[in-house]
Amino acid sequence: ELKVEQNPLFLSMQEGKNYTIYCNYSTTSDRLYWYRQDPGKSLESLFVLLSNGAVKQEGRLMASLDTKARLSTLHITAAVHDLSATYFCAVDPAGNNRKLIWGLGTSLAVNP
Amino acid sequence: DTAVSQTPKYLVTQMGNDKSIKCEQNLGHDTMYWYKQDSKKFLKIMFSYNNKELIINETVPNRFSPKSPDKAHLNLHINSLELGDSAVYFCASSRRGGAGELFFGEGSRLTVL
Numbered sequence: 001e002l003k004v005e006q007n008p009l010f011l012s013m014q015e016g017k018n019y020t021i022y023c024n025y026s027t028t029s030d031r032l033y034w035y036r037q038d039p040g041k042s043l044e045s046l047f048v049l050l051s052n053g054a055v056k057q058e059g060r061l062m063a064s065l066d067t068k069a070r071l072s073t074l075h076i077t078a079a080v081h082d083l084s085a086t087y088f089c090a091v092d093p094a095g096n097n098r099k100l101i102w103g104l105g106t107s108l109a110v111n112p
Numbered sequence: 113d114t115a116v117s118q119t120p121k122y123l124v125t126q127m128g129n130d131k132s133i134k135c136e137q138n139l140g141h142d143t144m145y146w147y148k149q150d151s152k153k154f155l156k157i158m159f160s161y162n163n164k165e166l167i168i169n170e171t172v173p174n175r176f177s178p179k180s181p182d183k184a185h186l187n188l189h190i191n192s193l194e195l196g197d198s199a200v201y202f203c204a205s206s207r208r209g210g211a212g213e214l215f216f217g218e219g220s221r222l223t224v225l
Binding site: 037090092 | 152154155157160167168202204212213214216217218219
């Protein structure tokens with residue numbers, strides 16, 4: 001069964017701190033996506049990672065992909081309250097070309 | 113100019129009723145999807161159409177019927193609504209035929225009483 005596991009599922013952190021969210025997956029893939037969802041809102045694409053070793057950065061967020069380890073990380077640097085949201089990773093299984101496999105989401109709360 | 117738009121944003125209805133949600137995308141994408149997000153935020157794909165052709169039909173009760181009149185529109189009709197149908201339904205589109213980066217609508221929150 002294809003699985004995408006995120007951890008932690010819940011994260012409460014202080015402003016100014018650094019932390020990493022992990023996304024492990026069980027199938028061969030070289031395409032992985034990170035999305036952000038604010039409470040009561042839609043999902044917004046954050047990062048598209050399309051090859052082994054891909055690294056993308058946007059503001060205080062940096063995402064990377066290691067296809068050999070089947071692992072992606074989303075690193076938060078010097079967190080601010082505006083980053084409070086739920087973050088999802090989604091994997092496009094190789095050869096599937098039909099649907100993404102989603103993680104359960106990581107609910108992040110950044111506290112003053 | 114909204115890229116993926118859904119209507120209505122909110123539906124409140126009684127058990128047993130029928131309801132429809134409409135979705136339109138102006139991104140020129142070939143593929144559209146319906147996703148269901150439950151109260152725990154779990155995202156489950158329901159249907160996908162590629163250029164009006166149904167390509168994904170997950171294990172969904174046949175009370176749910178999608179329709180795609182053209183590649184820019186994907187509607188969802190739900191018959192005989194049940195309490196368990198309460199959720200947020202998201203429409204999405206992607207450029208690639210199949211998976212790929214998804215662009216989501218704002219969601220339609222369905223509450224069945």
